[in-house]
Amino acid sequence: MALPQPDRFNLSDAAFTCELRRGDRVAEIVLGGEVDIAARPPLDNVLHEALGTDSPDALVVDLTAVTFADSSTLHWLTEVKREADAAGARLTVTTAPGAVRDLLGITGMKPHLSD
Amino acid sequence: MDDTPPSHWSAPATPYEVGRLRRAATAAAAERGLDGRALDHLKLAVSEALTNAVLHAYPENGPPGPVRLEVAGEDGAVRVTVSDRGSGMAVRSGSRGLGLGLGILASVTDFCEICSVRGEGMRVSVGFGCQTGC
Numbered sequence: 001m002a003l004p005q006p007d008r009f010n011l012s013d014a015a016f017t018c019e020l021r022r023g024d025r026v027a028e029i030v031l032g033g034e035v036d037i038a039a040r041p042p043l044d045n046v047l048h049e050a051l052g053t054d055s056p057d058a059l060v061v062d063l064t065a066v067t068f069a070d071s072s073t074l075h076w077l078t079e080v081k082r083e084a085d086a087a088g089a090r091l092t093v094t095t096a097p098g099a100v101r102d103l104l105g106i107t108g109m110k111p112h113l114s115d
Numbered sequence: 116m117d118d119t120p121p122s123h124w125s126a127p128a129t130p131y132e133v134g135r136l137r138r139a140a141t142a143a144a145a146e147r148g149l150d151g152r153a154l155d156h157l158k159l160a161v162s163e164a165l166t167n168a169v170l171h172a173y174p175e176n177g178p179p180g181p182v183r184l185e186v187a188g189e190d191g192a193v194r195v196t197v198s199d200r201g202s203g204m205a206v207r208s209g210s211r212g213l214g215l216g217l218g219i220l221a222s223v224t225d226f227c228e229i230c231s232v233r234g235e236g237m238r239v240s241v242g243f244g245c246q247t248g249c
Binding site for chain 2: 034036037038040068070071072074099102103106107
């Protein structure tokens with residue numbers, strides 16, 4: 001059976017988006033859409049860019065526009081926490097009500113991801 | 116069980132197929148009457164089962180084997196089965212995941228059954244709106 005077109009049934013399933021914003025000693029990774037195992041390569045790249053040569057004092061991961069997340073996302077977030085700690089950057093993870101917050105609640109991981 | 120024939124798909128067990136198959140399963144479950152939080156949970160469970168197959172069913176550096184997805188049921192009672200023809204469950208060092216996937220899957224489903232045959236593959240069946248195999 002042929003796969004239905006991705007947006008045929010659920011128009012809220014926006015494509016994965018990833019953006020890095022830089023402020024005064026702050027880096028912000030802003031994600032949107034569906035974040036699963038296929039997103040891992042660009043997520044690793046943006047993390048290394050965010051904490052690269054000019055390491056910020058604070059790193060913000062904004063997940064408020066993420067419409068779907070799974071354990072692959074959580075795995076990446078644990079890497080973000082580990083690398084932010086190693087770089088001396090204070091980590092803040094922001095979420096909105098919905099899939100990501102539900103997942104963090106199911107797994108109890110929220111307290112472990114932000115400083 | 117019901118008169119609606121199952122929907123099924125096969126694809127290579129690669130990261131890029133996870134989203135397409137997840138959306139296909141979600142759409143098929145919605146057509147079978149599942150909605151709201153249960154549909155969100157089905158989407159998450161399917162993603163975890165598919166991701167598990169992608170990460171663990173086949174050798175990391177070899178060609179990806181197949182993964183099969185089936186959605187069955189009607190009137191809001193839906194069963195989804197994800198199966199592969201890989202190595203089956205095994206203890207692995209240097210895992211590429213957190214080990215949370217199947218626990219999440221079991222937490223959000225009404226019914227969960229995992230069958231692994233060494234060397235022949237793994238089958239994960241989950242049910243929503245039913246307490247047994249729908």
